Amino acid sequence: MKLSSQIKPISYLKSHTAEVVKSITETREPLVITQNGEAKLVVMDVKSFEEQEETMALLKLLAMGNKEIEEGKYRDVEDVFAELDAADER
Template identity: 80%
Template sequence: MKFSSQIKPISYLKSHTAEIVRELSEKREPLLITQNGEAKLVVMDVKSYEELEETLALLKILALGNREIEQGKFRDAEDVFAELDK
């Protein structure tokens, strides 16, 4: 994940919470929080989080579909349409 300049220590999060909330809502870029120089959390606005969750759900559906195709669990489109036409 790319964070550019959005990396702050946990002390910054504690002392600038309102400002961080405003910035995250406006910029919609995640903020990486460090503790003792190590990455510990990612903070993001709710809309970005919901979009991320939707994207992950779609990727899971695609992965399941690919797995079923690899296992031969599919029908030709022509067969499906022929059955629908009956």
């Protein structure tokens, strides 16, 4: 796991919660929390989390599209537009 953000022990989070919230909200830098010297969780602001979730959703859609292409489940764009034109003329 690549940890380019701040790293603090869980005791720091417990004793500096308000500061941590303010810092993360302002900088949008995630904070890695360690327990017994091992990374255990990441604290991030809500906006960054939501952006990450949107990115993951788009990546899933792309992966699904690639899988469908590999399985031959696609149509040529010319055929799709021809069908749309025909439907529009009706």
